[in-house]
Amino acid sequence: MKPLIPIVISLGVTLASLPLCAATPVHPLLPSAPRAVTVSESQTPPVIRAGLLQSTLIVLPVEEKVANVFAGDTVDWVFDGGHVASRFISVKPKTANGSTDIHIVSDHGNEYTLQLREISNDDDPHYDSKVLVEPGDKAGRDRLTQLPVFVPAAELDKAKLDAAQAQAAQAATLKAEQSKEETYRSQYPGSLHFDYVWDEKKGKELGLQQIWHDDRFTYLRGQFQETPALYEVKDKKPSLINFDFNDGLYTVPKEVDAGYLTIGKQKVEFHRTSEGR
Numbered sequence: 001m002k003p004l005i006p007i008v009i010s011l012g013v014t015l016a017s018l019p020l021c022a023a024t025p026v027h028p029l030l031p032s033a034p035r036a037v038t039v040s041e042s043q044t045p046p047v048i049r050a051g052l053l054q055s056t057l058i059v060l061p062v063e064e065k066v067a068n069v070f071a072g073d074t075v076d077w078v079f080d081g082g083h084v085a086s087r088f089i090s091v092k093p094k095t096a097n098g099s100t101d102i103h104i105v106s107d108h109g110n111e112y113t114l115q116l117r118e119i120s121n122d123d124d125p126h127y128d129s130k131v132l133v134e135p136g137d138k139a140g141r142d143r144l145t146q147l148p149v150f151v152p153a154a155e156l157d158k159a160k161l162d163a164a165q166a167q168a169a170q171a172a173t174l175k176a177e178q179s180k181e182e183t184y185r186s187q188y189p190g191s192l193h194f195d196y197v198w199d200e201k202k203g204k205e206l207g208l209q210q211i212w213h214d215d216r217f218t219y220l221r222g223q224f225q226e227t228p229a230l231y232e233v234k235d236k237k238p239s240l241i242n243f244d245f246n247d248g249l250y251t252v253p254k255e256v257d258a259g260y261l262t263i264g265k266q267k268v269e270f271h272r273t274s275e276g277r
Contacts, residue, residue: 029054029120031129037114040136045101045113050093051127052120059132060087064106067150073100077116093118104133107148110140191215198270206266213255220250220261228263232256233271 029051037046050056060066065085071077076098080090091102097118104112112133119127135141196211203209207224220230227245230252231238238260244251258271
């Protein structure tokens, strides 16, 4: 028997495809119905009947994918694992009466050894068109319920590509956000308007230092012994307004044209100048 030769380091690559050269079969070859074979480490590898120049499809359990394949004869046999990692391997003999071993390692760590034999000169013209491989040992069946231990190269390459693309997209998004933030910061000072007036004497007694607004908020800054209530005045009618207060800064989520701060008997009215409105 020839020593086993690795024919796939990682599936996802079409295997040997040398020119076919074969003698004419003694009789027409006929495909058999799909059959299942059980592979056990303690038993002789099952024989797969292959037809000259005919493809036999070897199928692993639905839970598994092919991770690696080794074969004894890669000259007189064609092995094809496809371009995407899957549970399928196609084998095709190029010469009559040949035989070889094929050893399949799955992504779950199961190992399946099969004996391939070309049968064009047999009395029985039927060859295996599809062979469903099943693990015969309990340990092998248990592995089917577990997570894969190997990642086929095609999936690994795809995962690396997806990760690289995601990283590039994240970097592009971050760069765009940083650029937007830098633009906003550079333009923000120009959006600030200090166009309010108030009685500065009363404001100093209360602790008010400055009032301004941008295109979205109104701000009042001061050093207050207690936090004054803030009112907005519209149509000469005052109303309490919502605001955030932190470390002496009022942040009102809108533009306020007129209002006042009050605490006890102290009151400071403010309003925007007519030029600023």
